Amino acid sequence: MTIKLKVRYLLLTFIVGVLLSNCTKAYIPKDNESQLSPAITATDTIKYQSHISVLISNNCIGCHGGSNPQGSLSLENYNQVRNSTENGTLIQRINDASDPMPPSGLLTNQTRSLFDRWVQNGYLEN
Numbered sequence: 001m002t003i004k005l006k007v008r009y010l011l012l013t014f015i016v017g018v019l020l021s022n023c024t025k026a027y028i029p030k031d032n033e034s035q036l037s038p039a040i041t042a043t044d045t046i047k048y049q050s051h052i053s054v055l056i057s058n059n060c061i062g063c064h065g066g067s068n069p070q071g072s073l074s075l076e077n078y079n080q081v082r083n084s085t086e087n088g089t090l091i092q093r094i095n096d097a098s099d100p101m102p103p104s105g106l107l108t109n110q111t112r113s114l115f116d117r118w119v120q121n122g123y124l125e126n
């Protein structure tokens with residue numbers, strides 16, 4: 001191989017590498033489950049303070065907080081989140097593939113199931 005060809009080969013390898021690493025990134029779920037601590041097991045009781053509020057902060061509060069929340073829906077505290085879950089459309093919207101919340105796309109199954117478990121566990125606050 002001439003030097004020129006070697007350089008081209010290295011360049012190509014580099015470009016393919018960058019493209020591949022970008023593809024891998026796209027599959028990392030945006031609601032980073034590692035932010036849930038400690039890790040949640042199938043038998044854990046799901047509570048607002050320990051589990052739900054961090055999910056809302058990471059995925060919803062940017063639009064559903066502050067003085068002018070989107071859709072006139074504020075999700076800043078236990079009562080507001082519980083009310084939207086119990087009497088509103090929160091569960092429906094986080095599971096609605098054609099009109100999801102967050103609008104950027106459905107959260108992972110595991111994350112969405114935590115909301116169901118919170119309901120089943122009786123909307124515990126802490």
Ligand code: HEC
Nearest residue numbers: 059060062063070071073084088089090093094101102103
């Ligand atoms: C990028 C901004 C954005 C994010 C992030 C977002 N929402 Fe929304 N949400 C909206 C907008 C805009 C509306 C009003 C339009 C609509 O209903 O689609 C809305 C409406 C809703 C509604 C219906 C409100 C009602 O009473 O009719 C629910 C429930 C909801 N969002 C829940 C959530 C939850 C839960 C999350 C996080 C998991 C979330 N949203 C994340 C922008 C956002």
